[in-house]
Amino acid sequence: MSTLAGHSVSPAKARLRGVVFDMDGTLTVPVIDFPAMYCSVLGENEYNRVKAENPSGIDILHHIEKWSPEKQKKAYQIIADFERQGLERLQIMPGAAELCGFLDSKKIRRGLITRNVKESVDLFHERFGVTFSPALSREFRPCKPDPAPLLHICSTWEVQPTEVMMVGDSLKDDVACGKRAGAFTCLLDEKGRYDSPHLANLDLQPDFKVSSLTEVCSLLESKFDLTP
Ligand SMILES: [Mg+2]
Numbered sequence: 001m002s003t004l005a006g007h008s009v010s011p012a013k014a015r016l017r018g019v020v021f022d023m024d025g026t027l028t029v030p031v032i033d034f035p036a037m038y039c040s041v042l043g044e045n046e047y048n049r050v051k052a053e054n055p056s057g058i059d060i061l062h063h064i065e066k067w068s069p070e071k072q073k074k075a076y077q078i079i080a081d082f083e084r085q086g087l088e089r090l091q092i093m094p095g096a097a098e099l100c101g102f103l104d105s106k107k108i109r110r111g112l113i114t115r116n117v118k119e120s121v122d123l124f125h126e127r128f129g130v131t132f133s134p135a136l137s138r139e140f141r142p143c144k145p146d147p148a149p150l151l152h153i154c155s156t157w158e159v160q161p162t163e164v165m166m167v168g169d170s171l172k173d174d175v176a177c178g179k180r181a182g183a184f185t186c187l188l189d190e191k192g193r194y195d196s197p198h199l200a201n202l203d204l205q206p207d208f209k210v211s212s213l214t215e216v217c218s219l220l221e222s223k224f225d226l227t228p
Helices: 034-042 044-053 060-064 069-088 096-105 118-128 148-157 171-181 214-223
Strands: 018-021 109-113 164-168 184-188 208-210
Touching: 018 148, 034 044, 034 060, 034 069, 060 069, 069 118, 096 109, 096 214, 109 148, 148 164, 148 171, 164 171, 171 184, 208 214
Parallel strands: 018 109, 018 164, 164 184, 184 208
Antiparallel strands: none
């Protein structure tokens, strides 16, 4: 292929047609004390053992999957209690409303995938007046890190996973889900908790990393083709 003299040709930027967000810790300020929740579900000894075996984080839903129905029921009650307490203190993440406005101005779709329950998503939508669609909660199985919810959203939107970015604060859930689906991934790491050396050696790495949602607008503008 020839190019016109005098025109510099830069590599084509990937087209972006949708962004899918995690909810807790990404669109909302973390209010659920997950270590306390895991400890309460598993008991202190088991929690310490499981934590040591899973340095990048505990998948509590997966962990309790094989328990007896009775034990599971109790575990889900504890989880629901922590989630309910979290809801009372729910706050929108700084930069989230601005980012939604930016995406709307570019006609880029917004979706949501959470391992929290539908009731929490409804409350989030209600309280902050921004809507994500589709918004898939724990009731949609399999949950993240399985790529199924993200692939479901892509097919609903009729876009390719390669035209979508998954944004979330969890490497093992959000980034893993995005990668497995074949989407771009952006890790929100407000406190630099993923900077530790043993995590840098993990196979799982996001395409982008930001320390606030405010950074996402300029990231999208510089790295992607945002024309509708
Ligand atoms: Mg999260």
